[in-house]
Amino acid sequence: MRFAEAEFFLSAPKKDGKPLRWHLQIVHNAIGQFGESQAQHIPEEYHEAWDMFVNSPQIPLELEYLWKGFLELHNARGAGMAPESLSYSDVDAWARLNRITLQKFELSTIFALDRVYFKSMEKTSKK
Numbered sequence: 001m002r003f004a005e006a007e008f009f010l011s012a013p014k015k016d017g018k019p020l021r022w023h024l025q026i027v028h029n030a031i032g033q034f035g036e037s038q039a040q041h042i043p044e045e046y047h048e049a050w051d052m053f054v055n056s057p058q059i060p061l062e063l064e065y066l067w068k069g070f071l072e073l074h075n076a077r078g079a080g081m082a083p084e085s086l087s088y089s090d091v092d093a094w095a096r097l098n099r100i101t102l103q104k105f106e107l108s109t110i111f112a113l114d115r116v117y118f119k120s121m122e123k124t125s126k127k
Contacts, residue, residue: 003059004067004113006052008120024053066106069094070113083121086114 010021024046031042042050059067073094078084091110095102102110 001112001116002057004116005120006056008117009049009123010053010056012120020049021053024049028053063109066109067113069098069100070110073110074114074117083118085118086111 010024011019013019014023027042027046027050073086073090076094077086077090091102091107094100
């Protein structure tokens with residue numbers, strides 16, 4: 001789940017609407033032009049996120065299909081005043097439309113990713 005935590009954290013929009021990852025990439029590109037120690041050029045507001053950016057965990061190749069499936073569900077989720085948690089009905093409809101029979105661990109993983117998403121939203125809204 002560290003991969004998902006990093007993805008949601010780095011994808012969180014900043015005040016200008018651009019994701020944190022975009023800002024960090026700009027800093028990373030600028031540092032590359034100096035060819036010097038990176039730490040001295042990182043703006044203080046990005047210190048916490050920098051390590052996660054440069055050492056982002058990778059999703060295991062065997063689980064990439066679940067991440068892609070979760071993103072399909074995530075992008076289609078209902079939203080009123082705020083995004084809604086995925087429901088068993090949502091996942092069931094998605095699986096039937098895609099002619100997929102989910103195993104229990106796959107279903108559990110999709111719901112775990114959903115919980116990680118909402119935890120990341122709580123963290124970014126507190127900042």
